Every structure is written in C-alpha cells, then in structure tokens.
Amino acid sequence: MENIINNAICVRGLNKTYSNGFQALEDINLQVKCGEIFALLGPNGAGKTTLISIICGIANSSSGHVEVFGHDNITDYRIARSHIGLVPQELTTDAFETVWNSVKFSRGLFGKAPSPAYIETLLKRLSLWDKKDSQIRTLSGGMKRRVMIAKALSHEPDILFLDEPSSGVDVELRKSMWQQVRELQETGVSIILTTHYIAEAEEMANRIGIINKGKLILVEEKESLMKKLGSKKLLISLYRSLAEIPKPLLKFNLQLADKGNVLVFSYDPSKEDNAISDLLDHLKKNSIKYKDIDTQQNSLEEIFVQLVNA
Numbered sequence: 001m002e003n004i005i006n007n008a009i010c011v012r013g014l015n016k017t018y019s020n021g022f023q024a025l026e027d028i029n030l031q032v033k034c035g036e037i038f039a040l041l042g043p044n045g046a047g048k049t050t051l052i053s054i055i056c057g058i059a060n061s062s063s064g065h066v067e068v069f070g071h072d073n074i075t076d077y078r079i080a081r082s083h084i085g086l087v088p089q090e091l092t093t094d095a096f097e098t099v100w101n102s103v104k105f106s107r108g109l110f111g112k113a114p115s116p117a118y119i120e121t122l123l124k125r126l127s128l129w130d131k132k133d134s135q136i137r138t139l140s141g142g143m144k145r146r147v148m149i150a151k152a153l154s155h156e157p158d159i160l161f162l163d164e165p166s167s168g169v170d171v172e173l174r175k176s177m178w179q180q181v182r183e184l185q186e187t188g189v190s191i192i193l194t195t196h197y198i199a200e201a202e203e204m205a206n207r208i209g210i211i212n213k214g215k216l217i218l219v220e221e222k223e224s225l226m227k228k229l230g231s232k233k234l235l236i237s238l239y240r241s242l243a244e245i246p247k248p249l250l251k252f253n254l255q256l257a258d259k260g261n262v263l264v265f266s267y268d269p270s271k272e273d274n275a276i277s278d279l280l281d282h283l284k285k286n287s288i289k290y291k292d293i294d295t296q297q298n299s300l301e302e303i304f305v306q307l308v309n310a
C-alpha cells in the first residue's frame with residue numbers, strides 16, 4: 001500500500017484511449033505529496049488536461065487507479081471529489097451571476113453549509129472583494145480566471161488543480177497569481193498545475209513532472225532536476241581576444257564567444273573532478289590572462305527541449 005498520509009494523490013497504471021482509438025495516456029504512475037506545488041509540464045496535446053480530468057473524476061480512464069487521500073476516485077467518488085478543487089483550462093462562468101452568488105452556489109453544490117465569512121476571506125485573498133457584486137460578464141479575463149479559482153476553492157478543498165492558469169493572463173497578473181498560489185500552499189493546500197510555460201514551472205513548483213505524447217517521462221524535485229540535467233558554463237572574459245582555442249587547451253570542452261573575447265567552458269557540476277582549477281592552471285601556464293569569471297546554469301527551458309526532443 002502507498003503511504004496515504006504523505007500523498008494527496010496517488011495514480012497507478014493509468015491508461016486512456018479515447019473512443020476514436022487515440023491513446024492519450026500510457027501507464028501513468030504518479031504521487032503528489034501533501035502540501036507541495038507540483039507542475040505537470042508538457043507541450044500542447046501531451047495529455048495534461050486528460051490526466052487531470054481523470055484524477056478529478058470528470059473523465060474516465062481506460063484502466064488504472066486514482067486515489068485521493070487514500071479514497072478511490074470511482075468507488076469513493078464523493079469523498080474523493082470533496083477534497084478537490086478544479087480550475088479548468090476553458091473558462092466557463094455564469095456570465096450574468098454576481099461574483100458573490102456564483103462562488104456561494106459552487107460551495108452549495110458540494111453540500112457544504114453556507115459560510116459568508118469563508119467566502120469573504122476567499123474573495124479578499126484573491127483581490128476580488130471590491131467586485132463581489134459585479135456580474136461576471138463585466139470582469140476582465142484575468143479577473144474571471146480568479147473567480148474560477150474562488151469557485152474551485154469555495155468548498156474548502158485541500159487539493160487545487162489549475163489547468164494552464166496563465167493562459168490569457170498578462171505578466172503582471174501572472175506574478176500576482178503565482179503569489180496567491182504560494183499563499184494557498186502556506187495554508188496547507190496541495191497544488192497541481194499544468195503548464196507549457198517553462199518559466200511558470202521553474203518559478204512555482206517544488207516538483208516537476210514532464211509529460212510528452214501521453215507518457216510521464218520524468219518526475220523530479222525541481223532543484224535536483226536543475227542540478228542533474230543542467231550543465232554549467234564558466235565564462236572567462238579575456239584581456240586579449242583569441243582567434244582560436246590554443247592547442248594546449250583543446251582537451252577541455254571550450255568554445256570561443258564574443259569575437260574571441262570570452263572562453264566558454266561547459267562542465268558537469270555534479271562531477272567532483274578538478275577540471276576548473278586544471279583549466280585555470282593551463283591558462284596561467286600559457287600566459288592567457290583573464291579579467292573576469294562568471295558562471296551560467298542551463299535553464300529549465302534548455303533541459304525541457306532536450307528531453308522532449310530526445
């Protein structure tokens with residue numbers, strides 16, 4: 001048995017073939033820990049929405065199991081679903097309803113007793129309090145998305161799914177939404193977001209799952225993912241430019257940049273050899289003077305492109 005205390009979500013052996021015969025998910029196994037922000041990162045059509053729709057119980061799998069805090073999401077649907085709030089990719093709001101009524105109604109759907117105090121806190125936290133009496137159709141796209149978040153949180157779930165939370169949201173609002181998501185995490189809510197914005201995963205997630213063509217190709221702590229796959233570069237700014245890499249230095253993985261003014265040394269930071277000091281010794285021996293040294297880490301973007309194209 002899985003450790004149900006530590007896992008908010010446990011997915012085992014999940015497959016999905018749509019009725020037209022297209023296999024959208026293949027043998028997905030995944031655990032999402034309590035209280036973490038988990039980013040499911042993948043290109044368009046990778047299967048992100050399919051996967052979270054199945055976890056949330058709004059689409060059927062072809063085979064496999066999903067547990068939400070240990071409750072099977074089919075045999076124990078009501079309990080499993082009550083733990084979950086979902087903000088879908090497509091915005092669907094009751095255009096003529098006010099923000100307040102719409103959120104109140106969503107809470108009622110889950111059979112929860114009314115709690116004006118909770119809804120007030122929620123709307124204030126999402127910076128929607130001054131819009132509480134506005135009809136949803138009069139709000140901007142970003143505000144509508146926040147109303148969707150409020151609706152998803154109306155029944156006090158402890159897991160929040162955000163399917164592409166940044167689509168149609170400008171940079172400013174995206175940043176404030178990220179902040180709000182972090183604040184939610186601080187209240188103990190586990191968050192699963194899907195995104196094809198690498199920057200979003202890099203900025204937000206504690207762990208990242210990369211999905212491509214229906215397969216989960218990697219699940220890893222963000223920090224260790226960056227460390228493991230991110231080769232580092234040492235940028236050495238030279239006093240005098242070089243026309244080519246001098247022969248004694250050919251054994252190092254070097255390139256010239258900035259018209260020969262910068263030597264770029266790519267190395268694997270996880271290896272504990274002395275390549276850097278060895279290189280610097282060689283520079284000294286060969287009278288190559290430098291004025292500055294800088295390092296550069298591969299971004300998650302480069303890692304992602306490498307993996308998806310592998």
Ligand SMILES: Nc1ncnc2c1ncn2[C@@H]1O[C@H](COP(=O)(O)OP(=O)(O)OP(=O)(O)O)[C@@H](O)[C@H]1O
Nearest residue numbers: 018020022024043044045046047048049050051196
């Ligand atoms: N109802 C359906 N019938 C047949 N195929 C479908 C259906 N829904 C989705 N698919 C296919 O399943 C694959 C995964 O779709 P899904 O919506 O899960 O991708 P996604 O990762 O969420 O993509 P996006 O980033 O564009 O939102 C796609 O190839 C899609 O065309």
Ligand SMILES: [Mg+2]
Nearest residue numbers: 048049050089
């Ligand atoms: Mg999607």
